[in-house]
Amino acid sequence: MRYFDIGVNLSSEQFAKDRADVVSRARLAGVDNMLLIGSNIQDSQQAIVLANEFSLIASAGIHPHDAKTAEDDYCQIIQNLTEQNTVVAAIGECGLDYNRDFSPRDKQREVFAAQVALANKLNKPLYMHQRDAHHDFLAIVKEAQVPGVVHCFTDSEEALEAYLELGFYIGITGWLCDERRGDTLRKLLPRIPLDKLLFETDAPYLLPRNIKPKPKSRRSEPLHIEYVAKQAAELYQRPLEEVANAAFYNAHKLFGLELA
Ligand SMILES: [Zn+2]
Structure with missing residues (x-):
């Protein structure tokens, strides 16, 4: 089985001591590629350095x-x-994140809308x-002329229906494997077409x-992606191979990469 983990915070302090091992363990477990998430300018720069070092991809944004501390010229x-x-x-x-509200909501909207416009450009x-x-997210994202993943x-x-309507892909994490917290997501999962997963x-x-067996550390690693895929396959009532292959193909398509 081959996997593409589209969300790894490899620049995290929690990986400071063993980044290269984390990447090689993941590769041995079939994780061919990963997207390293950039969550502010400095973090995006670090993600880019690591993506170059390990032949992975990154996001910048x-x-x-972090909207409240964004540089004046962050778009440039x-x-x-x-x-x-x-x-x-x-x-x-x-x-937008109105759950934690770490940045004022008007600032969040401004910085998000600017990045949607930048992605279009x-x-x-x-x-x-x-x-x-x-609702606020939808109002802004309707302006997108490019594909994307929530x-x-x-x-x-x-x-879910609104994002699928706009043609977006849906990113599924280990939330799916949490019987209590992930209850709604587990019920909704089969509604996600395999070509958007x-x-x-x-x-x-x-x-x-x-x-x-339950790992000793609470730290998640990209090599654990197979457990998310296995849970999804169970909920879809489809073979793991079919579900995993679909997600692997979708990631290449979204990020404009050739399938090796
Ligand atoms: Zn997030």
Whole structure:
């Protein structure tokens, strides 16, 4: 089985001591490629360095949590990073998070809308985050003329239908493997057409709860992506191979990569 983990925070401090091991363990487990998430300018720069070092891809953008501290010329910086580094495959992580509200909501909207416009201008896919902000998110994302993924989807049926309607891909994490917290997502999963499905670990966060035997560390790693895929296959009532292959193909298509 081959996997493409579309959401890894490899620049996290939690990977500081063993990044290369984390990547090689993942490769041995069939994870051919990963998208390293950039959540602010400095983090995007680090993601780009790591993507170059390990032959992976990265995103460049400003997460809603970081909207309040965005540089004045963040759009120009993201544009330069994207044009100067072929590993940058998407604009983001960008979006709205009204769950934590780490940035004022008007600032979140301003920074998200600017990145949607930038993605249109650069003709790059969007890597998006949405938490408890569906209606405002939808109003902004309707302006997108490029494809994109709503990563770590955990929202309602209404939100899912709206994103599918716009042609977006849906990123599924280890939330799916949580029987209590992931209940809504588990019921909605079969509504996601296989040609819109993507898998991600969001490592080092969201350790899947169905790993056996249970790992000693709570740190998630990209090698755990198979547990997300296995859970999904069960819920789709389809063979793992079919579901995993679909997600693997979709990631290549979205990020404009050739299948090796
Ligand atoms: Zn996110």
